[in-house]
Amino acid sequence: MAARIRSNKNRDLEPNLYESGGYYKYRHPQTGKYHGMGSDRKKANVAARKLNAMLIPTNDLVSRVITEQSVLFGEIITRYRKEYLPTKKLKPRTLEEVTYRLNRLERDLKDKRVDSMSIKVIADYLDENFQNNAYIKFRGLLSELFRFGATKGLCDTNPAENTLAKVADDKKRRPLTREWYNAIYAHADDWLKVAMDFALITLQRRSDLCAAKFDDIRDGHLHLIQQKTEKHGLRAHLRIRVVSSLDNVIKRSRQSGIASPYIIHRRPVRIRRSKSLVHWSQIRPETLSKEFAKARDKVPEIAQLPISQRPTIHEVRALGGHLYFEAGFPDEYVQTLMGHSTLKMTHHYTDRHIKWTVCEAALPI
Structure with missing residues (x-):
């Protein structure tokens, strides 16, 4: 909209500055709101000039050159x-x-x-x-x-x-108990049951679980390279002997009827090509998490918890470590499977599963 023609007495007023009854007000060029500028004509003009310079886009050649040279x-x-x-x-x-x-x-x-x-x-x-x-x-x-x-x-x-450097929030997730594991397992599809048992026995992270292939089984051993700890050396290269419990899980996987190269796999509702998948039956780590969460939330006792407290697929790894210790396996055995550089980290994962025995010490003396 073109600016209004000024009367002779107001021709010296800056654009967007108006006078009424000896009092001056500035009209914001973007919002249209009026702001009081007092009764001093000279000061009101100075203020309006500064505001216009800040609020009105300029088309002068210098500004255009500066803008064109600015990095986005x-x-x-x-x-x-x-x-x-x-x-x-x-x-x-x-x-x-x-x-x-x-x-x-x-x-x-x-x-x-x-x-x-x-x-x-x-x-x-x-x-x-x-x-x-x-x-x-x-x-x-x-x-x-x-x-x-x-x-x-x-x-x-x-x-x-x-800017403010914030500290990571403390994790509030509840540890996954064996009872909860069994309840979730009952609601899981067959492929997810294989994934859960595979995680419980091998103690691997979800990315390593999803990457494991049948071709990785050679000479009676499952060969895994833990992606997160690969840079730390030989500890990340695991050669896991396939004994009866793990062998049973692998056999169940082979019985799916799907010619998949991956141990954890499924037949999706719709087969789509994807650059992030090597094979259409492959499971992404985030898909494993989501499908586990769906089965988990069908357990009433867990579903009533806040989402931030419900155990994730990652908690299967911690439960498995605890069960190994409970069965009498040595510290180094569990630490090696989990791929931790220190035993302290292994205990940090598994100590949350310790159950305290309720008792009293009421001897009168």
């Missing part, structure tokens, strides 16, 4: 993906998680000028969009993106690094 945050993300991310040599699961976060940041912030991304802008974005561990992960990735951008001359500061 999307450019940093694009170059980070192409130049730096491949050098990190992340495991497939970790790469998938980082890619998910990059996609989110690209969607939300790609058109932001880097020089306009202040500490407050980043802090507000994090506070408004993420909580708990998600906040920590996205803040860390933003910090790394700005550090990368600085090495390429795309930015001079790292506003994310100066």
Whole structure:
């Protein structure tokens, strides 16, 4: 809308500044709201001039050149993906998680000028969009993106690094008891029962469970490379002897009627091609978690708990470790299967399953 023609007495007023009865008011060019500017004509003009400079987009040649030279945050993300991310040599699961976060940041912030991304802008974005561990992960990735951008001359500061660094929340999940395991098992599909027993016996993480193939069984041993601990050396390369209990689980898997290369597999409702799957019967780690959660939530005693307290598929690993100790297996045996670098970590996983015996000490003396 074109500005109104000024009367002769108001021709010296700045745009958006108006006078009424000796009192001046400024009309916000974006919201249309009026703000009082007092009765001093000179001061009101100075204030209106500053406000216009801040609130009205300019079309002068200098501003256009500066704007064209400004770096958008999307450019940093694009170059980070192409130049730096491949050098990190992340495991497939970790790469998938980082890619998910990059996609989110690209969607939300790609058109932001880097020089306009202040500490407050980043802090507000994090506070408004993420909580708990998600906040920590996205803040860390933003910090790394700005550090990368600085090495390429795309930015001079790292506003994310100066935002609040939060501490990870304490886990509140209930340990999975043998009784709960059996109750969940009763609601599980056949393939999920195989997965649960496979996890309980081998004590492997879900990514390693889903990656295990029948071809990994050679000379009576199951060969597994634990993805999370592979960089720590030979402890991550396990050659697990296939004894009767594990052999029974593998045989049940082979009886599914599906020609799958993977020990944990199923026939999906719809077979779709996917770049993230080698075979259509393969189970993604997140799918294993979701399907376990569906069966878990059919158990009334567990379903009444807050979601944050309900045990996940990961708790099967901890229960299995506890059962090994309960059966008299030595510490080193369980630690090796779990792939922990220290026995302290193994005990941290399994000690939550200890049941306290109720008694009294009431001797009168």
